[in-house]
Amino acid sequence: MSDIACIPDSKPCRIQIPGALVEQHYEPTTPEEVGAILAEATEKKTGLLISGGRTRLHWANPARDISRGLSLVGLAGVDQFEPEEGVLHAAAGTPVREIRALVAAEGWELPLDSPGERSTVGGTVASAVVGPRAHAFGRVADAILGLDVVGADGAVSKTGGRVVKNVTGYDLAKLYCGSFGTLVVVTGAWLRLRPKPAIRRVLSARPEASRANFEACRALGRLASVRALVWNQDPGSAFADVVLELGGSEEGVTHDRDRIAAVLEIEEAASNRIDVLRDQRAEMGREDVVLRARVIGTECEKLARAILELGLHVSIDPALGVVHARGTLDDVKSLLAIRERARTQGGLAIFEVLPDAWRTQLDVFDEAIGTESLRLTLKKRFDPAGILNPGRFVGSL
Amino acid sequence: MNHVAPQSLLDRLTRIVGPENCLSREGELFAYECDGLTLEPRRPLAVLLPKTTREVAEIVRACRDHDVCFVPRGAGTGLSGGAHATENSVLIECSRMNRILEVDAENRIAVVQPGVVNAELSTAIAHHGLFFAPDPSSQQVCTIGGNIAENAGGPHTLKYGTTTNHILALEMVLPDGQVERFGNRVGETAGYDWVGAIVGSEGTLGIVTEATVRLTSIPEGVETLLAIFDDVVAACRAVGRVIRSGLVPAAMEIVDQRTIRAIEASVYAAGIPTSAGAVLIIELDGNPVCLDSEVATIRKLCHAEGCRTIERARDEEERTRFWRARKGAFGAMGRLAPDLYVHDAVVPRTRLPEILEKVCEICDRHRLKLANVFHAGDGNIHPNICFDKRDPDELARVMKAGEEILEACVAVGGVISGEHGIGLEKRDYLHLVFTPLDLEPMYRLRESFNPDGVCNPGKIIPTTRFCVESNPKARGYDAVPLG
Numbered sequence: 001m002s003d004i005a006c007i008p009d010s011k012p013c014r015i016q017i018p019g020a021l022v023e024q025h026y027e028p029t030t031p032e033e034v035g036a037i038l039a040e041a042t043e044k045k046t047g048l049l050i051s052g053g054r055t056r057l058h059w060a061n062p063a064r065d066i067s068r069g070l071s072l073v074g075l076a077g078v079d080q081f082e083p084e085e086g087v088l089h090a091a092a093g094t095p096v097r098e099i100r101a102l103v104a105a106e107g108w109e110l111p112l113d114s115p116g117e118r119s120t121v122g123g124t125v126a127s128a129v130v131g132p133r134a135h136a137f138g139r140v141a142d143a144i145l146g147l148d149v150v151g152a153d154g155a156v157s158k159t160g161g162r163v164v165k166n167v168t169g170y171d172l173a174k175l176y177c178g179s180f181g182t183l184v185v186v187t188g189a190w191l192r193l194r195p196k197p198a199i200r201r202v203l204s205a206r207p208e209a210s211r212a213n214f215e216a217c218r219a220l221g222r223l224a225s226v227r228a229l230v231w232n233q234d235p236g237s238a239f240a241d242v243v244l245e246l247g248g249s250e251e252g253v254t255h256d257r258d259r260i261a262a263v264l265e266i267e268e269a270a271s272n273r274i275d276v277l278r279d280q281r282a283e284m285g286r287e288d289v290v291l292r293a294r295v296i297g298t299e300c301e302k303l304a305r306a307i308l309e310l311g312l313h314v315s316i317d318p319a320l321g322v323v324h325a326r327g328t329l330d331d332v333k334s335l336l337a338i339r340e341r342a343r344t345q346g347g348l349a350i351f352e353v354l355p356d357a358w359r360t361q362l363d364v365f366d367e368a369i370g371t372e373s374l375r376l377t378l379k380k381r382f383d384p385a386g387i388l389n390p391g392r393f394v395g396s397l
Numbered sequence: 398m399n400h401v402a403p404q405s406l407l408d409r410l411t412r413i414v415g416p417e418n419c420l421s422r423e424g425e426l427f428a429y430e431c432d433g434l435t436l437e438p439r440r441p442l443a444v445l446l447p448k449t450t451r452e453v454a455e456i457v458r459a460c461r462d463h464d465v466c467f468v469p470r471g472a473g474t475g476l477s478g479g480a481h482a483t484e485n486s487v488l489i490e491c492s493r494m495n496r497i498l499e500v501d502a503e504n505r506i507a508v509v510q511p512g513v514v515n516a517e518l519s520t521a522i523a524h525h526g527l528f529f530a531p532d533p534s535s536q537q538v539c540t541i542g543g544n545i546a547e548n549a550g551g552p553h554t555l556k557y558g559t560t561t562n563h564i565l566a567l568e569m570v571l572p573d574g575q576v577e578r579f580g581n582r583v584g585e586t587a588g589y590d591w592v593g594a595i596v597g598s599e600g601t602l603g604i605v606t607e608a609t610v611r612l613t614s615i616p617e618g619v620e621t622l623l624a625i626f627d628d629v630v631a632a633c634r635a636v637g638r639v640i641r642s643g644l645v646p647a648a649m650e651i652v653d654q655r656t657i658r659a660i661e662a663s664v665y666a667a668g669i670p671t672s673a674g675a676v677l678i679i680e681l682d683g684n685p686v687c688l689d690s691e692v693a694t695i696r697k698l699c700h701a702e703g704c705r706t707i708e709r710a711r712d713e714e715e716r717t718r719f720w721r722a723r724k725g726a727f728g729a730m731g732r733l734a735p736d737l738y739v740h741d742a743v744v745p746r747t748r749l750p751e752i753l754e755k756v757c758e759i760c761d762r763h764r765l766k767l768a769n770v771f772h773a774g775d776g777n778i779h780p781n782i783c784f785d786k787r788d789p790d791e792l793a794r795v796m797k798a799g800e801e802i803l804e805a806c807v808a809v810g811g812v813i814s815g816e817h818g819i820g821l822e823k824r825d826y827l828h829l830v831f832t833p834l835d836l837e838p839m840y841r842l843r844e845s846f847n848p849d850g851v852c853n854p855g856k857i858i859p860t861t862r863f864c865v866e867s868n869p870k871a872r873g874y875d876a877v878p879l880g
Contacts, residue, residue, distance in 0.1 A: 084641055084747045107643055128590075139585075141593060142562065149838075157834045161812045163743040165559065165775040167548045167597050168812040168830050169819060169857060170839045174561070174593025183589075184838070195643035222614065224684045252687040294583045296504045321583055346582030367588030371579065374845060375588060381841040394588040 005032035007040060010068060015054065018359055019062025019391060022049050025069035031148060031156045031187040037070055038185065038387070039154030047390040050181035052093060052123030055116045058284065059127070059352045060180070061364050064391025072122045075187055078102060086193040087145060087162055092122025092186050099191075108193035111137035115282035122186045128178030131278040132228035133245070135221060135319050137194070141177040148188035149176060152383040162190040182393045183382040197227075197247030203260060204269035209233050209240040214301045214318060216263050217242055221319025223256040224248065228274045231316040235308045235327070245274045281315055287326040290353035293338060295345035297321045303341060310334050321347065332358045339366055365394035402442040402487075406463040410445055410487070413455045418446040418493070429488050432470070433535075434478040434822050435736070436786065441468070441482030446493045450568060450576055450606040453489060457604070457852075458574035460487055466851045469600040471511065471543025474535040476739050477820030479546060479599040483855040489604060491542045497521055498607070505612040506565065506582055511542025511605050515549075518610075527612040530557035533816070534724060542605050548597030550816035552648040552723065553680070555774035557613065559816065561596040568607035569595065572852035582609055594842060599818050600853045602846040616647075618685030620692050621678065621710040623719045624699045628674035629653045629769060633749035635677060635702040636773040640746055642698060644691055648680040649774030650723050656768040656781075657722070659732050665725025667718050673705070677773065678723055726770040727781075733766055734783035738795055740802055744811035746776040752809060756780045759801045763794040777815035778806070803829055819857045827858065 010024040028034045041048050047066040051057060052073065076093040083106040090099055096119045099110050113131030114124040123129075125147070128140045137143070146160030159172035176184055207213040214231065221229045225248040232241040244260060246253045260266055270276075284290075289312070295303050300321045304314050312327035329335055335358065339349040348366040367375070372395060379386075379397050391397070402421060411419045420426060421443040430438035442465065447453045460467045470480040470490045482488050495512035502525035509518060515536040519528040531544050532551035539549070545567070550559040557563075566580030579591035586592075595602055626632040632651050639649065652660070658671050669676055677699070681691050692709060699707050710716040730737050744752045753769065756778070760767035766783040780802055784795045803813045807829045814823060827836065839858055846852075 082745070082747070084637065085745050086640060087745075107641075138558075138562070141590065142558070151838065155834045155837065157832070157838060159835065159838070161743075161830070162810055163745055163776055163812055163815075165550060165554060165743050165772070165777050165815040166812045167550075167559075167816055167818050168814045168823075169827060169836070170842050171548070171561065171593060171597050172838055172842065174590045174596075175842065177593075178590055195645060198643070224687075248684075249687045249690060251690060252684045255684060255686045294585055296501075296506070296582050298503050348581065348583070348585065348587055350587050365587035367586055371577065371588060371591060374577070374591070378589065378842070378845040381845055382838065 005030060005036045007036045008033055013069070015049070015057065015069060017049060017057050017063055018060055018356065019064065020049070020066045022066055022069045025071050027071045027074040029074040031075070031150055034070070034150045034185055034187055035154035035156050038150055038152055041387040042152050042154070042385045045385045046387060048387050050126070050185055050389050052120035052126070053095065053116070053118030055118050055123060055282065056127050056129065059364065060392035061396045062359055062391055064396065066390060070185065072120065072185070072187065083108065087164070087190060088193065089162065089188060089190050090121045091188050092120060094121045095119065096121060096124055103193055104196060107196050109196045110191065111143045111194045112140060113137055113278060115279045121189050125177050125186050125189055126179065126181045132230050132274050132317050135229060135317065136227040136247070141174050143191050144173045144177060145190040145192050147173045147176055147186055149184035149186050151184050152385065152388055160190065164192055180389060180393045182379065182388050182397055185388070198249050199253055200245065200247040200271065201253055201257060202269040202271055202273045203244045203246070203257065203266040204273065205242045205264040205266045206239050207242060207264055209238055211301050213240070218297060218300070218318040220244065220260055220263060223259060225252045225256040226319070229317065229319050230274065230277050231318050232277070232314070233304070233308060234313050235311045243269060243273050243277060277315065281324045284353065285326065287353065288328045288355055289335065289351070290326045291335070291338065291349055291351050293323045293325070293342040293347065293349040295321050295342050295347040299345035303345060306341060307338060332361055336362060363394060363396070367394045403463050403465070406459060406465060407443060409459045410443060410456060413459065414445050414447050414452055418448070420444040420446070429470070429473070429482070432473040432478060432480040433476040434481070434820065437478065437481065437821065439482045441488040442485055444488045444490055446490050448493050450570065453570045453604055453606050454574050454576055456487070456489055457570055457572065461574060461851060466854045468853045469542070469546065469604040471540035471546065472514070472535070472538050474539040475543060475547055475820065476741065476817040477814070477822040479818050479820035479853070479856055481821055483821065486854065491604070492540060494606065500525065502527060504582070505614070506609060507612055508607065508609050509541050510607060511540060511545070513541045515539050515541060515544060522612060523615070526615050528615055529610060530563055530613045531560045534727065541608055541610065545596050545605050545608060546598070546600045547816070547818040550772070550777070552650050552772060554772065554816070555649060556645055556647040561593060563611045564592055564596050564608060565611055566609035567592055567595055567605050569603040569605050571603045572847040576606070580609070584611065597818070599820060599856050601843055601856050603852060616682035618688050619680065619682045619716070620688045621680045621716045621719050622692065622695055622707055623722070624677040624679065624707040625670065625673045625705045626675045626677060627703060627705060629753055630750040631702045632675040632677045633753060633773060635699045635704065636749065637747055638698040638701060639679070639695060640774070642694060644694060646679050646774060647682045648678065650678045651769070651771055651773040652676045652678070652722055652726060653769040655766070656726050656730065656770050659729040659768065660722055660725055663725065663729040663732055665721050665729050667722035667725070669722050676722055678719055723770065730768055730781055730783055733768065734785055736784050736786045738782040738784065738799060739817070740780045740782070740799055741777070741814050741817035742803055742806040742811055743775065743777045743815035744806050744809050746774070748809040748811070749773060749776060749778070752778065752806060752811070755805045756802055759798050759805065763798040765794055765798055772815070775815065776811070800826070821856060824855070824857060824859065
């Protein structure tokens with residue numbers, strides 16, 4: 001039958017990921033081609049590395065039996081943008097930065113703050129990665145109205161819709177978002193936009209790195225026009241670098257700027273300062289360890305202090321309770337101690353970069369204890385042959 | 398149908414919750430035959446009123462041992478039949494699990510049992526300057542557990558989102574009787590987003606017995622506007638202008654003329670001129686210094702669509718009066734007919750004018766009384782059909798019109814439920830939105846939690862498993878007639 005998609009030829013490209021070197025990659029250009037590739041992979045039990053912009057491939061447990069890659073970059077472009085409605089539909093391989101530029105011209109902004117030039121819609125959805133503006137934007141899942149996906153059996157399906165409120169059936173988009181491509185392959189998304197703020201200002205300050213100042217900054221995060229708030233601190237430093245991005249109406253931003261000025265000695269900063277800080281967090285530097293921990297707000301400073309005492313640099317979103325840290329650690333026990341501390345303070349710790357030798361001793365991800373049985377059952381039902389990113393997700397799924 | 402409950406099951410359930418919390422006599426069960434969807438009542442085998450997670454788990458295990466299905470229920474205010482006792486089920490009513498277990502005001506978190514009433518939580522935390530944002534119209538009686546099951550919305554969804562945006566963690570009794578916890582206090586886990594999948598699953602994945610919820614700061618300033626239009630289509634166009642302007646009001650609600658007249662003739666009278674074609678209520682909240690200019694913008698946009706007058710609430714009393722025109726609507730509709738079918742669908746906001754004209758055409762053609770009250774800012778319409786279900790011909794026309802309304806909404810890119818859920822009511826209309834391939838992953842999700850379909854059978858998507866009335870194993874039960 002002519003409407004049955006053919007499997008495109010794979011292309012050579014060497015990609016080293018934890019636990020595997022993947023040398024051949026498919027680059028389908030339609031969901032149907034994705035379906036054909038997945039159906040065959042399931043039949044032959046061929047493990048696939050699912051990728052988008054390849055910005056977070058290191059963020060995983062060691063791969064298991066992966067022999068081919070499936071890149072979504074060939075499915076790219078915004079095919080529907082409705083400025084009157086504030087929604088759009090984009091293919092999974094569409095770079096997030098392209099959408100930001102497209103919608104800004106019509107007075108909207110995309111509430112996805114994923115780092116890096118090459119971040120794609122599909123990668124952002126799969127990893128649920130957020131940036132400092134999560135304070136204003138919320139989670140990735142909050143921006144998703146509907147998803148187009150292909151199952152491990154090759155079936156092309158959709159979930160959700162294109163309207164801003166919807167309880168029609170199970171909310172599978174929530175399940176797929178952040179599942180790191182282990183349940184389905186996302187090929188497209190309907191996304192909800194936010195009105196672009198009338199004005200935006202970026203402020204910086206260099207307060208003394210005290211608990212009192214940290215808590216004062218955290219309180220500033222509750223001002224209505226604060227979109228992002230970052231506290232950066234080096235180990236042993238007596239000072240912190242604080243950056244705030246404000247957005248909204250002129251009256252609101254001016255009012256909140258005055259409130260901030262009453263607490264911090266501020267100056268204007270470059271308009272892209274938050275973007276720069278966000279992207280720096282995601283850079284693959286020479287550090288041995290890059291981690292992200294999250295705790296309830298009142299415990300954030302204590303966690304950050306403990307991490308600083310280990311000699312790591314921290315970049316904190318105080319209003320979110322998120323601590324990004326990077327540097328060198330002597331042993332894996334220190335890393336696990338950070339995770340344990342985060343857990344006891346109501347949160348979690350994810351290890352984005354760490355020495356290969358440690359990767360086999362722990363789980364990069366940090367799932368709540370007790371859901372293992374459900375996780376395995378769900379995975380088995382969605383991907384019975386285990387072809388989607390095998391070994392890489394939580395519990396080496 | 399002869400509704401019977403195995404005596405051995407009743408004895409065991411009575412031992413679990415005590416005789417005062419196990420209802421099985423006919424008179425006791427009558428009130429539990431349906432939720433807010435009154436069209437297809439089903440009498441449960443028994444109603445259990447547990448007070449603890451352990452009791453819920455034991456009830457579930459007892460039901461399983463007797464091959465009897467079970468259905469969770471909150472306050473029974475749902476409108477899609479999600480709490481109907483399908484398949485001769487036992488109802489597990491969580492309204493007595495109604496304690497607020499913890500309030501962490503600094504981190505804006507509360508831990509509650511599922512039977513806590515929505516509005517009572519907000520009242521209890523108001524002195525901290527906090528509230529629980531989801532505000533379904535039934536918030537004075539509906540429970541947090543029910544809000545979670547239905548992913549309840551409300552007028553202020555436009556700015557604050559639906560229930561799913563406010564749930565951080567859950568404790569749940571799974572359909573096999575195990576107790577599991579999902580999520581954490583920061584609302585982010587590294588594995589699958591179980592909480593996101595459970596919220597809105599209408600009690601088909603298990604029974605929520607505890608919830609950690611996110612609290613929201615009470616806004617510093619609030620402005621409420623009431624704009625009067627000559628017709629509902631013009632009011633819808635004004636909503637489109639506001640959306641495009643970049644403002645994000647907390648709420649934008651439209652009430653049509655028939656509803657206004659019913660309200661003004663009722664105890665909910667809000668002083669709206671009955672000649673008005675439609676009323677648009679707009680609420681803005683946030684930093685008080687921003688609100689004056691936002692009000693001025695709204696005025697301009699409404700007048701551009703021919704708004705007759707626009708009032709700004711001068712005080713709390715007037716704000717309450719404006720909202721009475723919205724919140725009293727369903728009660729007032731009782732004046733129009735003995736029964737009310739509250740529909741729920743969503744369309745792209747730019748399609749509101751045409752869909753409302755279409756809905757009117759459908760109801761006119763079927764000779765039905767229609768009243769519209771809806772969340773215009775979300776495109777969430779609620780065509781309310783007033784009828785008398787004792788008239789079989791009228792009832793048939795109501796059902797036919799409802800089907801046509803859903804088809805019309807889907808045809809313009811909409812969906813068949815925005816906040817009431819699918820339940821029983823719309824299960825057989827899912828095909829309008831989803832293909833069998835779209836539904837297959839939904840089955841996979843449900844079967845991962847609820848493989849044999851014993852937990853809230855027949856809701857959202859059809860259940861294939863047999864329950865007591867059709868299960869051959871059930872034939873030998875020492876059944877006891879009800880009453």
